[in-house]
Every structure is written in structure tokens, then in C-alpha cells.
Amino acid sequence: MLSEVKSEMLGKKRVAIVGAGVTLFRRNLKETGKELSYEASRMALDAAGLELRNIRSVVMGSAPDAFDGVHMKGEYLADGAGAYHKPYTRVFVGGGTGVFAPLAGWWHVASGQFDTCLVVCEEKMSSCYPHPQFAFTTIFDPILERPLGMNLIWIFALEMNRYMHKHNLKKEQIALVSVKNKRNALDNPIAQLGAKITVEDVLNSEIMAWPVQRLDVSPTSDGAAAVLLASEDVAKEITDNPVWIDGVGWCIDSTYWTNRDLYYPDYVEYAARMAYKMAGIKNPPKEIDVAEPYDPFDYKELHHMEGLLLCKKGEAPKLTAEGVTQRDGDLPTCPSGGLLGCGNPIAAAGLMKVCELFWQLRGEAGKRQVPNDPRTGVAQAWGDLMQYGSVIVLRR
Amino acid sequence: MSEVAIVGIGCVGFRPMTPELSYKELMYEAAVKAYDDAGINPRKDVDVFVTCAEDYLEGFSIFDEFVPDQLGAALRHLFTVSGDGMLGLSNAYMLIKTGQFDTVVVEAHSKASEILTYMDIVAFALDPIFNRPLGGHPYYVAGLEMNRYLHDTFTTTEQCAQVVVKNKKNATQNPYAAYGANVTLEQVLCSEMCFYPLKKLEMSTLADGCIVAVLASEKVAEKLTDNPIWVKGVGWCTETPNLETHDWSMPVYTRVAAEMAYKTAKIHNPRKEIDFAEVHDLFAYKELQHLEALKLCEYGEAGKLTEEGVTAIDGELPVNPSGGLLGMGYGLEASGMQKLLETVLQLRCEAGKRQIPDAEVGLAHTWRGIPTTTGVIAVLSNVK
Numbered sequence: 001m002l003s004e005v006k007s008e009m010l011g012k013k014r015v016a017i018v019g020a021g022v023t024l025f026r027r028n029l030k031e032t033g034k035e036l037s038y039e040a041s042r043m044a045l046d047a048a049g050l051e052l053r054n055i056r057s058v059v060m061g062s063a064p065d066a067f068d069g070v071h072m073k074g075e076y077l078a079d080g081a082g083a084y085h086k087p088y089t090r091v092f093v094g095g096g097t098g099v100f101a102p103l104a105g106w107w108h109v110a111s112g113q114f115d116t117c118l119v120v121c122e123e124k125m126s127s128c129y130p131h132p133q134f135a136f137t138t139i140f141d142p143i144l145e146r147p148l149g150m151n152l153i154w155i156f157a158l159e160m161n162r163y164m165h166k167h168n169l170k171k172e173q174i175a176l177v178s179v180k181n182k183r184n185a186l187d188n189p190i191a192q193l194g195a196k197i198t199v200e201d202v203l204n205s206e207i208m209a210w211p212v213q214r215l216d217v218s219p220t221s222d223g224a225a226a227v228l229l230a231s232e233d234v235a236k237e238i239t240d241n242p243v244w245i246d247g248v249g250w251c252i253d254s255t256y257w258t259n260r261d262l263y264y265p266d267y268v269e270y271a272a273r274m275a276y277k278m279a280g281i282k283n284p285p286k287e288i289d290v291a292e293p294y295d296p297f298d299y300k301e302l303h304h305m306e307g308l309l310l311c312k313k314g315e316a317p318k319l320t321a322e323g324v325t326q327r328d329g330d331l332p333t334c335p336s337g338g339l340l341g342c343g344n345p346i347a348a349a350g351l352m353k354v355c356e357l358f359w360q361l362r363g364e365a366g367k368r369q370v371p372n373d374p375r376t377g378v379a380q381a382w383g384d385l386m387q388y389g390s391v392i393v394l395r396r
Numbered sequence: 397m398s399e400v401a402i403v404g405i406g407c408v409g410f411r412p413m414t415p416e417l418s419y420k421e422l423m424y425e426a427a428v429k430a431y432d433d434a435g436i437n438p439r440k441d442v443d444v445f446v447t448c449a450e451d452y453l454e455g456f457s458i459f460d461e462f463v464p465d466q467l468g469a470a471l472r473h474l475f476t477v478s479g480d481g482m483l484g485l486s487n488a489y490m491l492i493k494t495g496q497f498d499t500v501v502v503e504a505h506s507k508a509s510e511i512l513t514y515m516d517i518v519a520f521a522l523d524p525i526f527n528r529p530l531g532g533h534p535y536y537v538a539g540l541e542m543n544r545y546l547h548d549t550f551t552t553t554e555q556c557a558q559v560v561v562k563n564k565k566n567a568t569q570n571p572y573a574a575y576g577a578n579v580t581l582e583q584v585l586c587s588e589m590c591f592y593p594l595k596k597l598e599m600s601t602l603a604d605g606c607i608v609a610v611l612a613s614e615k616v617a618e619k620l621t622d623n624p625i626w627v628k629g630v631g632w633c634t635e636t637p638n639l640e641t642h643d644w645s646m647p648v649y650t651r652v653a654a655e656m657a658y659k660t661a662k663i664h665n666p667r668k669e670i671d672f673a674e675v676h677d678l679f680a681y682k683e684l685q686h687l688e689a690l691k692l693c694e695y696g697e698a699g700k701l702t703e704e705g706v707t708a709i710d711g712e713l714p715v716n717p718s719g720g721l722l723g724m725g726y727g728l729e730a731s732g733m734q735k736l737l738e739t740v741l742q743l744r745c746e747a748g749k750r751q752i753p754d755a756e757v758g759l760a761h762t763w764r765g766i767p768t769t770t771g772v773i774a775v776l777s778n779v780k
Contacts, residue, residue, distance in 0.1 A: 253464070
């Protein structure tokens, strides 16, 4: 009965994830972007016991073309992602792409247009020489901002500063996130930077742009991830253990980030409200068992927990200090190790979070498994000029 | 499941250059026209906004950032499709079909006049290991393909040139066209040989412009307008990025996309059931190739039909009544929207001097240009 109500709520068809795969995340992998896409898609297909001929449509997620130096990167990656002779779309919403791509996959299936959709996210940042950060110098307004010679660390330092000031936070409170996520990553076989570090290590690391220090930041990485989506009928044939996409949400704020108060991500809240409404979630902290908010910087996990309405504004550092967000806490957050621990191949990192929820909800996360039989999870990614939120709610 | 209709469309351009408008102003003007046409307020009535753009063509690393304000989409649900405007249309169609969204806006634009090194950007789309090191102007790929097509189908260079004569003439009646002209067959055939056997007048010239379309579910469409244009079916396909292995004489991507769209639209005999077609004609021979892949004629027959005037605006199967890209100008990722615009105007009987009488079912088709093998088609009708 419940499932009937839900499928009506979600339109014609309910959509399930039936397979997932993530490659190694490393600073510099030898594989090309096409090969990484292939590896991840192959893993997702194997997990579901399907072949490419069973796949009706393909969605690609990948961040700026400037990393690879290939114009129309989506077209270039098509065969690696399994899109040969298939309907194929690349969606691109900056850093939010990794969680947005499965949302696009969701409507491919929920519309009734296709009964399966392979969602692949790939990032090959290492081919941007000498450092991927250079690709980000061209994300700014060419007249107002680019002449300042800004990079991403600078603008996130502004945001972090504002967040700390507004809520009267100390760096020690924020560094706890980095400590937690890097330790969680020790249990993740794909992780690039799993480590046992202390708050002091973070505070003593190199200052990049105050208050951002080396260990507050996730690394640049190569990697890919894939999930396989199927309609309700097909999913039930493939597996007894599907994970349902019950809520999708996304939102973009104004380009003029200089005119906004950066202490709180309204766009994440709007995206979350859209997803929660669709999933029928009224009290997120109570109803959500495991969360994978986007954590390219340690303060972002806190920022995003608040945006996702998992706690009140300014309360996330307190929950972190109390251990609530540890793997065995009341609200396990980034049990995968997140971007801080696993690495940050941009689009692939977002989709990795969705894969992690898939495994957590199926009880297949091994050493990373959160206790108490989680039933509902939320993953989120963030992108563009501190203006994009994409949110997915999964249920067992 | 709800039907999907186009209830508003707005266009700015197309012109060789638009020095008085920034890309944001182009988008704003087209959006305002489309919202007025549909009678909606973007701040209240639109559920999802879709924009279609490629970073390299815009000169940004994440162009999505610069989209929301001028479309009225700040703090609303917007995303970018890295592809042609009609790929955005396909996604908008699916969004409405989920039953979760009623109104979706699709935007695509071209600010080609600001691109100083367009051909270098196209070269950057070639495979960086196998193809790019060969060097040369990337349109050599089109020359090779045209040669193969002429060889396989016995199509003549005169037949290809006839496409240019027809399209540029149609464009003289289209206020949205930048390059309308009365050219003769001899002028086309005598124009400079650029990429053998492709000649200068057989290639579309870049143009600036922007098109915004408003799509709505059945329920909303019928409230908003008396003449919604129904999207009967969409189809899209990527063949392969491998130049070495793609089919050089039959555009398979268009064939697969067409089969998908015809199936949804329940079209069994396209030649009979479709009244006119807007087909991607970045190069003159591509119009012929695409007509064959769309099953609007037999393989190798398109040249002959063009020569006989079947595809002329007063012919039995008018093709590119807008003037096509050869006449309107090539609007980069907006080229699919150019096709959509003309199809909608014709079906609404708003095409002025180039109106095709009694048109009920139209087809819009697009391709992403050299060196891709991605195509999208949509079948539209003014009858539900």
C-alpha cells in the first residue's frame, strides 16, 4: 500500500538504483577519461548483472572541459560511458554535477521514456597542467572579477570567514570534520587521503588563504563513478534489494555572489525542500538515517548540514563536537570519508556519495557500514559560484 | 500521462553580429518575448529552467553560473545541458512526462561574433590522441564525409548546390534570417573550393541570436493558449565519437533518433505523414544525408528530390522553409532551437510570407556539428 501511494506521488514510475561502481580516486591515474568511465560503468553493470545491450539511455556528468582540454567533452567520453548508438545527454551544473546526474537519470526513467538509464560521472583533473586550479581561473566574470586574479580557495576563504564570524566559531570546531572524514576514509578502498590526523595537525598545516589551511581542503583527483537506474518493474526483476530514488531537488542562486550573505546556503535549503516534499519527509533530522553532504572543505560539511535542514543554523559544529555525525552517532555524516578523505574528482565525487548511500542502505558497506539498519539517506552536492545545490533522497 | 505542448517561443536575431547586446541581454530579450508569448510570469509560473551551452563557446569554465538572473531563474530550479537546444527540449519533455512539473523553459543562444578562434575550438573537439595531432582545419572532416556520401549514393555536386539555392532563397522571406540571398547554381558551384568537394557557399556562416521556448503539460497548456503546439515525440542518439568507425554516408545517429521519435509519435510512414521538415543543414550535403536518415526519402534519393523541387517551399515536402542554417546563419547550440522556432511558427500559421498551407505535422531535426555524431529530432503537431 505504501509503495502504491509513493509511486503515485512520484508520477507514473518509481525509479530504483540497482547497481553502483566507483573507481580508485587518485591524484594522477594512468587511465584516460574514457577508460575511467568504462571501468565505473562496467562495475555498475556487473553489480546489477546486466550488459550494455540492456541499457536504454545514458547520462554523463563531468565538470569543466578545461580539465581535459577537450571541447564538447561529453561527446568525447560517449563511447567510454557506454553511449554507443544510444540516447545520451551530458548535464553540467559545476560541482553540483555529481548528484545532479542521477537526478537527470531519474527523469529519464520516471517519465516512462526509458526503463533503464546508466548514469556515469567522470573527472580527469590531472591532465590540466601544471595544476587543475588553473581551470578555475576562468569561472569568474571576465570584467568584474577575473582581473583580480582570483582562485577558488580565495572565495571559499571569504565564505568560511563569514560562516565562522556569524556563528562565532573557532577553527578547532571546524577542523573536527576533517579529522572525522579522513579517518572514515581509512576504511574506504578507493580513498586517496585516508589518514589518522588530529585537530592540531589541521591547525598547524600550511595556510593557503586565511582561514583555509591545507588540511581543510580536499585534494584534486582523477576518478569515475556510475549508477544504474531502473523502473520499478525492471528493478524487481534484477534485484530483491533495490534502493529507491524518492526525492530529487535542485536550485541555483543568483550569479552575483558578492551581493549575497554567504553564511547560509539558501539554494541548498530550497533544493532540499523540493526533494523532501517529493519524498514526504517532514522532519529531516528524525527521518534521515545517514547523510552524505558535500565536503570539499571541512566547513562545507557543516554549512551543508544546515542547508539540508539536518540541524538548525549554526548548530552543525556542536553536533560534530558531540560525535553525532560519527559513523556510530545518531546522524552518521560522510561515512564514506567524503571528499576530504576519498578525494575530489569533481563530478565523480558527487556520484560516489550516491553510491555510498546505495551500499549503506543495502547493508553492503563493509567496514564503513553504519549501525541500526539505515532506511533513508540524503546526498547533496554544491557547485558554480557558491550558488548551486543538488539533493537526492534514497530509501530502501 | 500528460501530453506536452509548446506554449510560447521568443527569438532575438539571427544576425552576423550583435555589438549592442551582451549574451545576457540576448537571453533576457528572447526570454521576455517567450514569457509574453506564453502569458506567464517566470518568477511564479515556471517549475524548471533548462539552458543549453558549451563552456568553450562561451569562454567560461562553468557557464551555468551566468545563466539564472537574466532568465528570472535566481533561487529557482535551473540546470545546464551541455548540448544542443533540442537536447534541452528532450529533457524538458521528460520532466513534464514525470508528472512532477507543469511548466519548463528551454534556452539556447549563440554569441558567435565574440568568438575569435572558432575553428581552433572545433579542433579541440577532435580526439586529442588520434585526430588532433594531424592538424589542419577541422572542417576537413566534412569534406571527407561529403566525398564519401557522393561516392556511395551517386549524388551530384549540382544537387548539393541546389540545396544552397533553395535555402538562401527561402531565407529572404524570413525576418529572423541573417544570410538570405538569391544565388544561382553557377554561383554556388563557382564559389571557392574549401574542403574538397565542399565549397564556400555550401557551408553555413556563424550568426548571433537566442531562442527561448516555454513547454507546458496538457492541463496548463490548455489554460494558457488556444493554439498549443504538441510535442508528439522526441528522439536523440549519439553514434560514436570515433571518426574512424562512424558511418560516413548514412548518419546513423539521426536514423536511431528518428525511429525513437516516430515510435512515440505513432508515425509509420514519415514521407506521407509529415508535412514539412526543418533539417540540420550546417553543410548543404548534410540536408540530403539527414533527409535520407529521417526516412523522408530512400537512401540516395534526396539529391534527386531536391533537383526536382520536391523539397522547395511550394513542393510536396518543403524542407527548411526558414532558410535553414545556410540562410539563417549557424547559431551554434541554438541551431536546434532555430529548427524548432520555424516548426512552431509554421504550425501556428504565423510564418508570414513563407507559410506552408494546411501544415499539421512538422519535424525539427538537429545535429551537433563537426566532429560529433549526436542528433535530436522532435515531431510537432497543431493537432492533439
